[in-house]
Amino acid sequence: MKGVRAGSRSPIFCGARRMEQSNRFWRTVLLAAPVAVFTVFVIWPLLSSFHYSFTNWNGFNREFDYVGFSNYAKIVTDKLFLNAAINTVIWMVAAILLPTLLGLGLALLIDSRVPGGTMFKSIFYLPICLSAVVVGQIWVWIYQPDWGLLNTVIGLVSGEEFRYPWLAKPDTALGSVIIAWAWQQTGLSMVIYLAGLTSIPEDLIEVCEIEGATAWQRIRMLIIPLLTPATVVVIALSVINSLKGFDILYIMTGGGPFHSSDTLAMHMYNESFKKYLMGYGSAISVVLFLIALTIIRIYFRQLRRVDEIYG
Amino acid sequence: MADLRLENVSKRFGDVQVINGVDFAAKHGEFVVFVGPSGCGKSTLLRLITGLEETGGGRIFIGGADVTGMKPSKRGVAMVFQSYALFPHMTVEDNIGFGLRLAKLPKEEIGRRVAEAARILQIEDLLERKPRQLSGGQRQRVAIGRSIIRDPKVFLFDEPLSNLDAALRVQMRLEIARLHKRLGATMIYVTHDQTEAMTLADRIVVINRGRIEQVGSPIDLYDHPANRFVSGFIGSPAMNFIDVNEHGPENCTSLGAGSASIELDGCQVAGATAIGIRPEHLELAGPEEGDFPATVEIIEKLGAESLVYLQFDGSDLPLTMRTSPEHPLCAGETVHVRFNKDRIHFFDRDGKILNRP
Numbered sequence: 001m002k003g004v005r006a007g008s009r010s011p012i013f014c015g016a017r018r019m020e021q022s023n024r025f026w027r028t029v030l031l032a033a034p035v036a037v038f039t040v041f042v043i044w045p046l047l048s049s050f051h052y053s054f055t056n057w058n059g060f061n062r063e064f065d066y067v068g069f070s071n072y073a074k075i076v077t078d079k080l081f082l083n084a085a086i087n088t089v090i091w092m093v094a095a096i097l098l099p100t101l102l103g104l105g106l107a108l109l110i111d112s113r114v115p116g117g118t119m120f121k122s123i124f125y126l127p128i129c130l131s132a133v134v135v136g137q138i139w140v141w142i143y144q145p146d147w148g149l150l151n152t153v154i155g156l157v158s159g160e161e162f163r164y165p166w167l168a169k170p171d172t173a174l175g176s177v178i179i180a181w182a183w184q185q186t187g188l189s190m191v192i193y194l195a196g197l198t199s200i201p202e203d204l205i206e207v208c209e210i211e212g213a214t215a216w217q218r219i220r221m222l223i224i225p226l227l228t229p230a231t232v233v234v235i236a237l238s239v240i241n242s243l244k245g246f247d248i249l250y251i252m253t254g255g256g257p258f259h260s261s262d263t264l265a266m267h268m269y270n271e272s273f274k275k276y277l278m279g280y281g282s283a284i285s286v287v288l289f290l291i292a293l294t295i296i297r298i299y300f301r302q303l304r305r306v307d308e309i310y311g
Numbered sequence: 312m313a314d315l316r317l318e319n320v321s322k323r324f325g326d327v328q329v330i331n332g333v334d335f336a337a338k339h340g341e342f343v344v345f346v347g348p349s350g351c352g353k354s355t356l357l358r359l360i361t362g363l364e365e366t367g368g369g370r371i372f373i374g375g376a377d378v379t380g381m382k383p384s385k386r387g388v389a390m391v392f393q394s395y396a397l398f399p400h401m402t403v404e405d406n407i408g409f410g411l412r413l414a415k416l417p418k419e420e421i422g423r424r425v426a427e428a429a430r431i432l433q434i435e436d437l438l439e440r441k442p443r444q445l446s447g448g449q450r451q452r453v454a455i456g457r458s459i460i461r462d463p464k465v466f467l468f469d470e471p472l473s474n475l476d477a478a479l480r481v482q483m484r485l486e487i488a489r490l491h492k493r494l495g496a497t498m499i500y501v502t503h504d505q506t507e508a509m510t511l512a513d514r515i516v517v518i519n520r521g522r523i524e525q526v527g528s529p530i531d532l533y534d535h536p537a538n539r540f541v542s543g544f545i546g547s548p549a550m551n552f553i554d555v556n557e558h559g560p561e562n563c564t565s566l567g568a569g570s571a572s573i574e575l576d577g578c579q580v581a582g583a584t585a586i587g588i589r590p591e592h593l594e595l596a597g598p599e600e601g602d603f604p605a606t607v608e609i610i611e612k613l614g615a616e617s618l619v620y621l622q623f624d625g626s627d628l629p630l631t632m633r634t635s636p637e638h639p640l641c642a643g644e645t646v647h648v649r650f651n652k653d654r655i656h657f658f659d660r661d662g663k664i665l666n667r668p
Contacts, residue, residue, distance in 0.1 A: 203396040206363050211410040211461075212384030221409075225400040309400055309441060 046289065052282035059278035071283035081284065083259055084267035087174060091263050094175075095242035098182035100234050103189025104227070108219065110190070111197045121194070125187035132184065136251030139180035143167050143252075167253050170260035177252045177261055181245060189234045196230030197223070229306050236299045243292050264288050313374045313387070313464035313497045314339045315360065320369035322355055322521075329355050331521040332369070337499065337514075342491050345501045346508040347518035348544070353501045356518065357467050360499065361390050374464050386465075389458030393470040395450040397442040397457075403429075404438040407456040428456040431493070432486075448479045455487075459494065468500040472507065484510060505545055509533070517541050539662035542587045548618060548631045550587045550656070557584070564657075573603040573623075575652060580665045583657035590618065590633040592651040601647025605630065607640050621648060 053071055057064035075081050106124055110117040127135060142149045143166040155162040166176040200223065208218045224231075246265040249255060255262040255270060262270070264284060272281025315337040322330040329352045337343045345353040358364040360371060362383035370379045378386045397406050405412075407428055411421045429435045432452040442450055451471055458466055468487070472480045488511055491498055502508055508515050509529040517524040517532065517540070525537040529545075536542040542550045553573075556565040566573040566586065596602075605621035608629055617636045620629040632648065640646065657665040 201394065201396070203392045203394055204398060206383075206390075207392070207396045207398075207409075207457075209363065210361060210383045210388065210390055211413055212382075213413050217413055221413075222398065225398075228400070309443065 096238040099185035102186040107193035127184040128187040132247040174261040316372040344508040344512035352521040389463035390467040580657040587656040590631040592654040593632040596649035
């Protein structure tokens with residue numbers, strides 16, 4: 001009779017161990033690829049920015065000097081930085097509020113089974129599929145003073161020829177870009193809110209019906225609070241996207257006129273690549289990174305709170 | 312007076328007729344249970360009464376007033392859902408007082424009535440909590456609290472205990488019975504659990520395929536079912552059915568098939584194609600007194616009683632017999648079984664009950 005030697009492993013055990021080793025190998029390989037990409041394209045530039053923020057590097061020469069915290073000291077006294085920071089706050093608040101409110105409104109409208117809802121959903125979602133460059137160019141045409149759509153429509157409605165250079169006036173440049181941005185981002189908020197609306201249990205809506213809630217009471221007391229998880233996602237995406245918002249500004253105004261639409265991202269670009277002050281630009285980018293980090297921390301804290309309530 | 316009356320109520324979803332001309336009336340203060348298998352239309356009927364579904368035909372009266380076309384909030388009904396339907400972002404206090412806040416009642420009045428409802432349901436300590444922090448039973452109490460605070464004419468319960476575990480279900484069943492006794496309100500309760508139906512109801516409405524099969528008190532339905540469906544649905548374990556052998560001898564009911572048939576002498580009803588007998592109306596007997604021999608297949612010992620599943624050659628389905636746990640039975644053993652012939656129900660080809668001569 002054949003026996004199993006003392007100390008030897010059964011074939012089943014050996015097979016399981018081989019499979020576990022193979023799994024571990026593939027796990028490592030598959031994880032290594034994204035980690036490598038993340039390191040090269042995110043971590044390394046981040047550390048480089050941090051490093052260059054303490055230098056006077058111009059972006060071309062190999063030689064540069066370490067200047068300590070002088071780039072950061074310059075930020076404090078730089079009026080253009082202050083102007084860009086104020087514009088960034090305006091940009092962020094508007095870029096958060098407009099897509100959030102418009103997206104919610106459109107989602108509620110489509111969810112109320114308005115005729116053609118599916119078609120409207122596709123139409124409103126379409127801009128998010130376009131690149132910011134394309135969106136920027138479309139809105140440059142819309143705002144074109146002589147033959148742009150907006151001025152033409154205003155002219156037709158008022159009955160008088162209307163020519164207003166929306167993007168060339170400091171009073172309206174930033175607002176005009178914000179509207180273009182909101183037009184693009186609203187579709188994304190709408191889709192997230194629609195998904196949120198479908199997750200609201202039907203019987204909660206029915207309770208409102210039985211208890212006699214009006215449509216507005218239902219939206220205010222039930223739907224908006226229950227959409228909090230969706231709102232957290234929408235706001236987080238809006239914040240992150242607005243902090244990254246550079247390309248549409250670059251296409252539509254380039255930060256002008258007279259820095260009226262300069263945001264921190266735009267200011268950083270101008271300092272780094274137009275004035276060749278890469279060290280100072282890096283310091284601005286580090287500040288921008290710290291702002292983003294703070295916002296993301298607040299976001300995660302809120303996310304945890306929302307999770308505690310809504311599970 | 313908050314009586315409820317349904318006149319020829321019907322409902323269709325697409326091609327499917329879900330409710331089929333239902334006529335029914337519940338008296339003021341009555342506890343009526345709609346019972347039936349899944350998909351029979353009992354929940355739809357409840358939703359028609361609430362107004363959450365529009366009727367396809369017929370009329371609904373609550374307290375004598377025709378509420379057929381009215382909005383749910385105007386009908387004077389309150390509903391307790393199977394899922395509790397509590398608002399997760401509101402505290403227990405806000406959940407209970409939701410309807411009163413919508414009606415813009417003064418804060419003091421809302422507070423007083425919420426406190427009263429909480430006292431009745433013994434959830435005074437939970438008022439500041441969110442639904443997520445409550446157990447299933449506590450959530451159901453809050454849902455009931457939200458319904459009683461509005462002082463409705465008719466309470467509607469849609470399988471309110473289905474999500475609870477067995478022990479909690481028994482406890483909540485008792486509490487709902489107490490609540491009914493205390494409030495004396497008209498209550499319509501939907502369930503597929505016939506134990507709930509039997510224990511809670513003043514009257515049970517058995518529904519099948521959108522039609523009412525029978526209305527009656529629990530004992531009436533148990534002892535005098537109108538047809539084979541009601542006989543099989545009411546009672547746990549279910550009634551045993553055995554086909555009648557049409558070629559059996561005269562003046563006797565022959566059950567089963569061929570040589571294995573059971574002859575019930577002096578017990579015959581013309582036109583019967585099947586008989587039904589409840590598990591407690593089968594009993595063990597000696598070889599001489601027994602009506603037929605059977606093999607014990609499985610014994611379920613429930614403590615106070617045992618359920619014995621018997622196989623006999625004349626039937627494909629096992630017969631269930633309720634016995635005392637003292638009987639020393641073993642699986643595989645052959646026993647002799649006697650029918651309590653006075654308690655046999657006879658059914659015709661359409662499943663209708665036949666009166667004994």
